[in-house]
Every structure is written in structure tokens, then in C-alpha cells.
Amino acid sequence: MVADAKTEGLLFRGFEKMLRGRSPFDAVYFTQRICGICSTAHSVASSLALESALGIIAPQQGRYLRDIIHGCEFLQNHIRHFYQYTIPDFVKLPQGNPLYETVHNDFRLPKAKNDIIAQHYFDSLEISCSAHEMLAVLGGKAPHNHGVFIGGATSHATPEAISRMRSILQNIRQFICTKMVPDACTVAEYYKDYFEIGRGCGNLLSFGCFNDYERLGTLYVDPLVYSDGAVSGLDPSEITENIASSWYADSPATYTPFQAIAEPDIKKGGAYSWIKAPRYKGLPFEVGPLARMWLCGGYRNGISAMDRNLARVMEAKKVTEILLVLLNSLIPGFCSQEVYQIPQSALGAGMLDTTRGALGHWIKIDGGVIAFYQIITPSAWNLSTRSEDHLPGPGEAALIGTAVRDTDHPVELGRIIRSFDPCVSCATHIYSKGSLIRTVQVMP
Amino acid sequence: MNQENSSCSFLMKLETASMLFHRAAEAVRQKRIPKRNLIWLELTGCAGNIISLLDGANPDFKGLVLRLVNLLYENSLMAAEGGKAMEKLFSAANGDYILAVEGAVSTKDGGLYTVIGRWKGQPITAARAIQEFGPKASYVISVGTCASDGGVSAASPNPGECVGIQSLLERKVIKLPGCPCNPDWFLGTLAYTVLYGEPKLDGRQRPLLFYSTLIHDICPRRPYFDQGIFASKPGEKTCMFKLGCRGPVTRTDCPIRKWNNRVNWPIGDNSPCIGCAMFGFPDKMEPFIRYDVT
Amino acid sequence: MTGREIFISLINDQINEMNHTIDCLYTTSDACAKNRLLSRLRKNTASLSLLVQASCGREKEALPLQNQLRTFTPEELSKYNGRSGNPAYIAVDGTVYDVTGNAAWGGAAHFGLSAGNDLSGQFAPCHAGQPVLNKLKVVGKIAE
Numbered sequence: 001m002v003a004d005a006k007t008e009g010l011l012f013r014g015f016e017k018m019l020r021g022r023s024p025f026d027a028v029y030f031t032q033r034i035c036g037i038c039s040t041a042h043s044v045a046s047s048l049a050l051e052s053a054l055g056i057i058a059p060q061q062g063r064y065l066r067d068i069i070h071g072c073e074f075l076q077n078h079i080r081h082f083y084q085y086t087i088p089d090f091v092k093l094p095q096g097n098p099l100y101e102t103v104h105n106d107f108r109l110p111k112a113k114n115d116i117i118a119q120h121y122f123d124s125l126e127i128s129c130s131a132h133e134m135l136a137v138l139g140g141k142a143p144h145n146h147g148v149f150i151g152g153a154t155s156h157a158t159p160e161a162i163s164r165m166r167s168i169l170q171n172i173r174q175f176i177c178t179k180m181v182p183d184a185c186t187v188a189e190y191y192k193d194y195f196e197i198g199r200g201c202g203n204l205l206s207f208g209c210f211n212d213y214e215r216l217g218t219l220y221v222d223p224l225v226y227s228d229g230a231v232s233g234l235d236p237s238e239i240t241e242n243i244a245s246s247w248y249a250d251s252p253a254t255y256t257p258f259q260a261i262a263e264p265d266i267k268k269g270g271a272y273s274w275i276k277a278p279r280y281k282g283l284p285f286e287v288g289p290l291a292r293m294w295l296c297g298g299y300r301n302g303i304s305a306m307d308r309n310l311a312r313v314m315e316a317k318k319v320t321e322i323l324l325v326l327l328n329s330l331i332p333g334f335c336s337q338e339v340y341q342i343p344q345s346a347l348g349a350g351m352l353d354t355t356r357g358a359l360g361h362w363i364k365i366d367g368g369v370i371a372f373y374q375i376i377t378p379s380a381w382n383l384s385t386r387s388e389d390h391l392p393g394p395g396e397a398a399l400i401g402t403a404v405r406d407t408d409h410p411v412e413l414g415r416i417i418r419s420f421d422p423c424v425s426c427a428t429h430i431y432s433k434g435s436l437i438r439t440v441q442v443m444p
Numbered sequence: 445m446n447q448e449n450s451s452c453s454f455l456m457k458l459e460t461a462s463m464l465f466h467r468a469a470e471a472v473r474q475k476r477i478p479k480r481n482l483i484w485l486e487l488t489g490c491a492g493n494i495i496s497l498l499d500g501a502n503p504d505f506k507g508l509v510l511r512l513v514n515l516l517y518e519n520s521l522m523a524a525e526g527g528k529a530m531e532k533l534f535s536a537a538n539g540d541y542i543l544a545v546e547g548a549v550s551t552k553d554g555g556l557y558t559v560i561g562r563w564k565g566q567p568i569t570a571a572r573a574i575q576e577f578g579p580k581a582s583y584v585i586s587v588g589t590c591a592s593d594g595g596v597s598a599a600s601p602n603p604g605e606c607v608g609i610q611s612l613l614e615r616k617v618i619k620l621p622g623c624p625c626n627p628d629w630f631l632g633t634l635a636y637t638v639l640y641g642e643p644k645l646d647g648r649q650r651p652l653l654f655y656s657t658l659i660h661d662i663c664p665r666r667p668y669f670d671q672g673i674f675a676s677k678p679g680e681k682t683c684m685f686k687l688g689c690r691g692p693v694t695r696t697d698c699p700i701r702k703w704n705n706r707v708n709w710p711i712g713d714n715s716p717c718i719g720c721a722m723f724g725f726p727d728k729m730e731p732f733i734r735y736d737v738t
Numbered sequence: 739m740t741g742r743e744i745f746i747s748l749i750n751d752q753i754n755e756m757n758h759t760i761d762c763l764y765t766t767s768d769a770c771a772k773n774r775l776l777s778r779l780r781k782n783t784a785s786l787s788l789l790v791q792a793s794c795g796r797e798k799e800a801l802p803l804q805n806q807l808r809t810f811t812p813e814e815l816s817k818y819n820g821r822s823g824n825p826a827y828i829a830v831d832g833t834v835y836d837v838t839g840n841a842a843w844g845g846a847a848h849f850g851l852s853a854g855n856d857l858s859g860q861f862a863p864c865h866a867g868q869p870v871l872n873k874l875k876v877v878g879k880i881a882e
Contacts, residue, residue: 013550013606017601018603023732030599035491039490080495084521099515099518100522132499133499133501136707140703140708140713140715142499144492144720146715147713149733155714156679164707336679339735414526453769652768661778672839684844687844688845690844692841692844716844716845724849728850731847736822
């Protein structure tokens with residue numbers, strides 16, 4: 001039984017410091033380099049923050065272009081996360097290949113079903129690759145696209161481009177419906193105990209996703225939170241970040257996004273991670289596909305490791321439907337770009353939900369350059385450290401209390417943590433009865 | 445166009461990576477050359493290069509792991525986890541292997557800003573990893589601008605004190621910069637290496653196979669530049685030199701190879717090149733977008 | 739500059755480019771790059787023949803004097819930053835050059851350096867020995 005758990009983020013580069021002094025427009029490209037699998041998310045958040053600061057409202061066609069690029073990133077991520085990161089936990093892949101060698105024995109699928117899914121692992125490589133190809137039609141290249149910018153995107157939809165995207169989308173949707181969804185259900189069927197573990201904190205949050213279009217309304221979910229059994233609107237002023245257990249100097253220990261940027265301090269006593277502790281109304285909140293599907297009413301089965309995996313697969317299917325609506329709304333030849341000017345000083349916030357959950361960029365411009373840039377990623381919400389009141393983050397809470405069958409091969413831990421789709425190398429310590437039994441590294 | 449009679453150098457160039465790859469894979473199948481071991485380390489970076497590798501299309505990732513090499517260690521994709529994964533890494537390093545590294549190396553505070561795992565109770569920092577596995581590899585390939593020259597990980601003020609991997613190694617590193625590195629550049633270089641040994645490199649250790657021409661010299665928008673017809677904002681179809689395009693100083697074959705199964709590329713997307721494969725990226729390539737230039 | 743001086747300058751430009759291209763040809767083995775460089779040489783010879791033709795018809799003509807070389811203080815130079823309608827000028831070792839429209843100066847910036855500045859200190863470590871400055875148009879000198 002896991003008595004206590006700490007999730008550690010062991011990589012720090014310091015993007016918030018790097019951004020200071022740079023041209024605000026450059027942030028759209030620069031912040032993408034925070035992450036290679038969800039780079040589009042940062043380009044969109046950055047563009048939204050700049051639009052907020054410059055007082056620009058993107059035309060609807062521009063939003064459609066940008067959100068299509070973003071939607072493709074969802075598909076790429078979810079397919080890769082499910083097949084390349086999740087499936088190897090539950091399905092035995094060809095053991096002759098060194099990449100797939102594993103030592104645990106908790107593979108419960110009968111051979112025939114196992115081998116079908118193993119084959120889909122390889123089939124999915126082309127599909128997720130095609131999701132990035134679709135992204136590049138409007139985004140120029142993936143990862144680290146060029147199309148997303150203030151106003152929407154630099155590219156124009158042409159009939160050929162729309163046609164090509166539709167064709168790729170159809171293929172992806174076919175794969176999701178006929179292979180990915182059934183595979184997820186098969187795994188869920190043989191690993192039902194994972195519906196009982198990995199609950200986490202039970203609070204869910206979304207900044208809104210594919211929402212608030214003028215003509216189309218909300219295609220997915222609005223900014224909402226779920227806590228104590230009730231859904232309510234999101235109040236951005238209740239978002240804080242806490243660094244009590246993170247390697248940053250404690251002044252201040254809790255702050256709102258516009259208030260402060262924490263200074264790194266690797267020698268801080270009691271700290272164990274680079275990841276900070278974002279909080280809403282002082283409480284930890286989980287973000288991601290499960291949160292979104294729950295908040296829009298699309299999935300209410302439960303909150304657990306397996307529910308997270310299922311919700312992600314369901315969301316992939318939903319995103320293909322959303323993308324079709326957006327594609328059908330495109331007007332070819334529309335150029336969303338204007339000549340933009342940087343004001344001497346301004347501030348703006350870009351908050352949206354992306355593949356892993358809620359992402360926020362907060363920018364302050366002074367003297368025509370970036371003076372302050374705060375980034376709170378979805379992985380920070382999910383893999384958050386403990387705050388001052390010792391409340392564990394969702395990932396930590398999900399591990400605590402988990403019964404581990406075989407302490408030599410604690411497979412439950414990796415499976416639970418990976419259900420959050422973490423975007424960082426993370427290590428989990430298992431404590432039992434107050435003494436450190438083993439440090440298990442779980443590298444997602 | 446009749447491919448066999450075509451002497452179009454561009455088309456030939458496009459097939460370099462796939463031709464080399466298939467040749468190498470065939471040679472492995474026929475046991476004319478051994479199936480080499482590959483270790484891929486993700487260090488201080490965003491892991492964009494492994495994603496880019498997964499986006500390869502003829503040659504592709506499936507071909508890499510099934511036909512060309514034994515991929516012994518890659519922290520995102522391997523099934524093993526934790527201590528078992530680290531065991532694989534250290535035992536792989538006892539034999540012959542080619543080392544591919546993405547991400548720079550953080551050197552501040554003993555390298556503790558990037559820990560890739562734990563081994564025998566000790567954290568394995570990126571710095572330790574490169575010093576442990578770099579010297580013994582038969583070839584070391586730095587994949588992406590961060591590993592090659594520091595890249596975004598080393599952007600000013602460089603809080604993690606990041607450096608490219610060559611700075612920590614005496615032996616030569618084959619550099620494949622790019623943010624990310626195009627999968628063709630990596631797979632083509634790897635295939636060439638297992639077939640013929642180290643490819644011909646330029647003065648910055650980049651294979652001439654992929655890094656010889658300036659984007660400006662093969663850009664389809666070059667006639668606009670020559671005629672002085674410039675875009676005043678992204679989204680336009682003309683030359684983006686005035687917006688700050690770094691095509692004139694960047695050496696890659698993006699205009700013809702393009703990205704993601706040759707579907708598009710930054711300038712084709714009406715946005716300027718930001719010089720992501722350059723040694724000065726990002727600081728010396730900024731500002732990426734500038735309006736109101738004369 | 740007289741018409742003759744202009745022609746000499748243009749011919750020298752072509753010769754410098756051709757020499758550089760030949761240098762590159764010696765060191766490249768890539769077939770595609772070779773073809774590019776050979777195309778460039780073809781373009782240079784085409785330009786030279788045009789110049790020869792043009793000079794035959796105009797050898798008696800003297801074009802009016804162009805602007806005299808002016809003197810710039812650092813403050814005056816800083817206005818020529820390549821933005822808002824101002825040309826892009828840089829200074830190296832006392833001479834002021836016009837880099838407006840120079841391919842390596844996209845967005846009026848080059849490797850993190852901005853136009854409108856004296857770049858003598860940055861030039862030598864990067865470009866010493868390279869035929870860079872003699873391709874640039876001289877527009878003045880820095881005030882003593």
C-alpha cells in the first residue's frame with residue numbers, strides 16, 4: 001500500500017526568465033519549444049495572450065484556422081499517448097525487439113486480443129504521423145509549427161488544403177472508431193480494478209476548449225470547474241501558484257499569475273521538485289481529457305486511472321467531429337493577418353485547454369519588450385507538488401493508498417501516473433509505514 | 445516526368461534519405477552489415493526531436509526499429525521503466541552502440557537541473573550521461589539545435605547553464621541541427637553511417653548531404669526578393685525578407701524537402717524562416733517577426 | 739561617381755561574386771550544390787556581357803556626381819536603423835555602409851545585431867578575411 005507519494009519534475013530550463021527582454025511577437029515561436037509533443041498549445045496560448053495585451057479580436061475565420069491546427073495536435077497526442085505510452089503497460093509487444101522488453105507479468109489479455117492490439121500499436125504510428133501531416137497543411141511544420149499567430153494563422157485555406165485535411169481526418173476518424181475505441185474498451189474490460197484506483201483529488205477544472213465561437217457557439221466545453229459534486233463557472237482570479245515544496249526561493253510562497261515569477265533555488269530544504277503547485281481556491285484540481293469530458297457531460301463514469309484513459313480516447317473521437325465542423329466552416333482564401341504594433345506597455349492573459357489540460361500564459365509588456373511572462377502548464381496542475389498546507393497534488397493523491405501487488409514490480413504506479421499523460425520525466429517514491437522502501441522511477 | 449531519365453538534382457536530393465535507408469536496411473537483412481545498437485538520450489530539451497522522428501515518412505520510425513537498428517534505450521518509448529530501464533541503458537553501453545542525443549546539457553549546480561534517472565542510488569544528470577556514454581560510442585550524433593549548439597535550452601540568460609554536447613566531449617560529434625531535426629536528416633545520416641562510416645561534414649560538423657545550400661538560394665520566393673517585392677506582414681505570398689526571414693543565412697534543404705511528408709514548410713505557410721537550424725538560434729536569429737522595416 | 743566609375747564598381751562586384759563562387763566549388767562535392775553554384779556563375783557571366791554591351795554605348799557619357807560621402811555622428815547613425823522608412827546603415831572601422839535590402843539583414847537585423855550601430859568590434863571575429871565589405875555600398879564615414 002502506498003503510504004505517501006511525491007511526484008518529482010527533474011528538468012528545469014527557465015523559460016520565464018529567458019523570455020524577458022525579447023520581442024513579444026517572438027514569444028509565439030519561442031514558447032513552443034517548451035514541449036515537443038504539445039508545442040502547438042503554447043503557440044495558441046501565446047497568441048491569445050498577445051491578442052489580449054494588444055486588444056485584438058481575432059476574426060472567426062482566423063480562429064477556425066488556428067483551432068484546426070490545435071485540434072490536429074490533440075489527435076497526434078492522444079493516439080501516441082494511448083498506443084505508445086499506455087498500451088505497452090497492458091499489452092505485450094513483440095518481445096524479440098529490445099525496445100519492448102519488459103519484466104513484469106501483469107498482462108491479462110488473451111493472446112488473440114493481445115496480438116490484435118499489438119498490431120494496432122504499429123498501425124497507429126502512421127495514423128498519428130498523419131495527424132501531424134494534417135497539422136502541417138495549415139501549420140507549415142510539426143513539431144513547432146509556424147502557422148499559428150495573432151489573428152489566427154498565417155496560412156490561408158485553399159480548396160486543395162481543405163480537401164487534403166478532410167481526407168486525412170476521415171482516415172484518422174476511421175482508425176479511432178474501428179480500432180482505438182474498441183482497444184480501449186478491451187483493456188478496460190480486463191483491468192477493471194483500475195477503475196478503483198488512481199482517483200486523485202476528485203476536483204476537475206477546464207479553461208474552456210473549442211468554445212465561444214460567434215456562430216458555432218461552444219463545440220466542446222466552457223471554462224468550468226467541478227468540486228464537491230457540483231459544476232460551476234471558472235473564476236480566473238482564484239488561480240494561484242504555490243512553491244512550498246518546489247526548488248524556488250520562497251518570496252512569496254503563494255502568488256497569483258500576474259504577481260511574481262519564482263526564482264530557482266535547488267538547495268531549498270524540504271523541496272523535491274521543479275514542478276510548482278497551481279491551485280484553484282486553494283485546492284488542487286485535475287485537468288485534462290477526463291476533466292473536459294466530465295464538465296461537458298460527455299463522460300461521467302468515474303474518476304480513476306482507467307477512466308482517464310477512456311476519456312482520452314473518447315475525446316480523440318470528439319475532436320475529429322469538432323474538426324469536421326471547423327473544416328466545413330472555412331472560407332478559402334481568407335487572410336487573417338494584419339500589421340500589428342507593440343504598445344509601450346500592456347498586459348494580457350491567454351488561457352485555454354489543450355491536450356493535457358488547462359494552459360495559461362500571462363504577459364506584461366514594458367518598453368516595447370516582454371517584461372514578465374508566466375506560464376502554468378497542465379502538467380503542473382496534475383503533477384503538482386504539495387502546497388503549504390501539505391495537500392498533495394492530483395498525481396500524488398492518485399498514488400497514495402494504492403495497493404501494490406508486487407513491490408518488486410509496482411506496475412500500478414506507472415499506469416496511474418501515465419493516465420495523467422505527464423509531460424515530464426518524473427520519479428515516484430514509494431513510502432510504506434514511514435520508511436522509504438524503494439524509489440521507483442516512472443518515466444512516461 | 446520519367447524518373448530514370450531525369451537529371452533533376454532536386455528530385456535526386458529528395459530521395460537521398462529514403463534511398464540510403466532502404467539500402468542500409470537491405471544490407472542488414474542480407475547480413476552484409478550488422479544490425480547496430482542505437483541508444484537515444486533525451487537530455488535538456490523538449491523531446492521535439494523524437495516526435496519529429498515519429499513523423500518520418502519513407503524512411504519512417506517503424507523501419508528504423510524493425511529493420512535498421514536495435515533501439516536499446518529511448519526513455520519515452522521503451523516499455524521498461526524505472527530501475528529496469530536504467531539497467532538497460534548501462535548494460536547497452538558495454539557493447540558497441542551508436543549514440544543519438546537530443547537536448548542540450550545543463551551544467552549548473554553539478555548538472556542537477558536535468559536528471560534523467562537514478563542508478564545505484566545516484567541521480568544520473570544529463571552531464572553525467574553524456575560523459576558516461578559519449579566517449580565509448582562508435583558514433584555520436586547530436587539531433588536538433590539544442591544538442592548541437594545549445595539552442596533554446598541555452599537561450600539568454602541560460603538559467604540552466606546549458607551547452608551543446610560537443611562542449612563536453614573530446615571526440616567528434618556529427619551535428620544535425622534543426623528545431624526540430626527533420627526525420628530525413630537523421631535517418632539518412634544514420635543509414636549512411638552504418639553503410640559507409642562518417643559522412644562528409646562541413647566546417648560546423650554538419651553532413652553536407654543535408655546542410656550544404658542556403659535556403660535563400662533554393663527558395664521558390666527568390667524571384668520576389670530579386671525583384672524587390674516584399675511582404676509587409678506574414679500571410680502574404682511574396683518574399684518575407686523584410687519581416688526578418690533568416691533564409692539567407694540558414695543552411696538546410698527545407699524548401700525542397702519540406703516537412704511532414706513534404707506537405708508544407710514555414711515559408712510556404714506564409715511565415716518567415718526563423719533560422720532554427722542555425723548555431724545562433726534563437727538569440728541571434730531574433731527578432732523573428734518585425735513589421736515596418738524599410 | 740562618374741559613369742565609368744559606376745561600371746567599374748559593377749564589374750568588380752561580379753568578379754568578386756565569381757571568385758567566391760569558385761572558392762565554394764573547390765570545396766563542395768554535393769552534386770546539387772555544385773549545380774546551384776554553376777547556375778550562379780552563369781548569371782554572373784550574363785551580367786558581365788550586359789555590362790560590356792551597355793558600356794560600349796555609353797563610354798562617352800559621364801553621369802552626374804552622386805551624393806558626396808557624408809559624415810555621421812553615432813547619434814545620426816542610430817536613426818538609420820532600417821525602420822519606419824529609414825534606410826539601414828552600419829559602420830565598420832570608420833566607414834558607413836548601406837545594408838538596406840542586403841539578404842543577410844532580414845528585418846534590419848543580422849545575428850542579433852541591429853542596423854544604425856557601429857559594429858567594428860563584432861565584425862572582425864566573424865568576418866575577418868572574407869570579401870564582405872567590398873560588396874556593400876559606402877555612404878559615408880564616422881565623424882572623427
